[in-house]
Amino acid sequence: MKLDNKICIVTGAASGIGREIAARYAREGGRVAIADLNLAAAQATADDLRREGLQAMAVAMDVTDEAAVERGVADVVAAWGGVDVLVSNAGVQIVHPLEEFPYAEWKKMLAIHLDGAFLTTKACLPHMYRAGGGSVIYMGSVHSKLASVLKAPYVTAKHGLIGLAKVIAKEGAAHGVRANVICPGFVRTPLVDKQIPEQAEKLGISEDDVIKKVMLKDTVDGEFTTTADVAEVALLFATFPSNALTGQSLVVSHGWYMQ
Structure with missing residues (x-):
């Protein structure tokens, strides 16, 4: 088991890519916190995994609310004793031409994607540092590398995650913490x-x-790109045995973007 008893928090894990990553981690022996704004859906996902004999718990988490993030992480630590892997995956999409983009929706997008990554990382890092290691994984996009029309805040936020991961890789190295970004194509x-x-x-x-x-x-x-494709990369980053890949981003896009 590649994640034997490792404690993993996956945000936005009640559905989609987050759910697939959570299931992949649990099947590799991880103890997985299904963190989601929709607690009922998170509980349903956790129940599904537990019916397979896997270790999972549901956590209510609004990633834009610092107090909610801290409570959610504290609940996981109280239940299982720490945090080894964070996958900051929660996200939404809103599209408009830039000149028509409501400022409130711009701020909402940046809050979920960038503030959410910052707040969850800030809450988890002390536990990783105390344990002597961990893995922080951000869900970027091909739009972390390229731009598309109608997606100004999404492209901005996804580019920003690469910068944040590089900082975490530098700051976390002395504590055994790695940071990476997964950049899927359209899933x-x-x-x-x-x-x-x-x-x-x-x-x-x-x-x-x-x-x-x-x-x-x-x-x-x-x-x-499939959710299974992305989950395999999430498993790679969570279990990589050295700092050789820290600070790196990996595009998973069926050749849409090659680097």
Whole structure:
């Protein structure tokens, strides 16, 4: 078991990519906290994993609320004694042309993606430092490397996560803490399904053209990245045995972006 009894917090883990990562970690022996704004959905995910004989707990967490983050992390530490792996995955998508982007929605996007990463990391690092090691993993995007129309705050936030991870890699090295960013291409989750009609309307094209000519046009095979693809990379970063990859980001995109 690659994560035997390692204590893992995954935010936004009640569905989508976060749920897949949480399940992958639990099946590798990890004790996984399903942290989500929707506690009922988090509990349902934790219950599903426990029915498999795996170790999981549900935690209510609004990643934009410092007190809520600290309470959630404290609940995990009280239950299991520490934190070894943090996956900051919670995210949303809102699309508008920049000149029409409501400031409140800009701030909401940055709060969830960037403030959420900062607050969860800040809450978890002391426990990792005391234990002598840990892994911090941020959910970036191909948009951590490239820009797309209609996504100004999302692109800004995802670029910012790479900078934050580099700082954590520098500061955490003396304490055995690594930091990395996973940069998926388009993954067919409810978040992406919501974008398809929105972009079709904004761009004046069909939903099929959004998929083929916008989302997947630069992949090598016309395929969506899968949640399982992303979970495998999350497992790699969580279990990598040295600092050789710390501070690095890895694109998982079926060749959409190559570096």
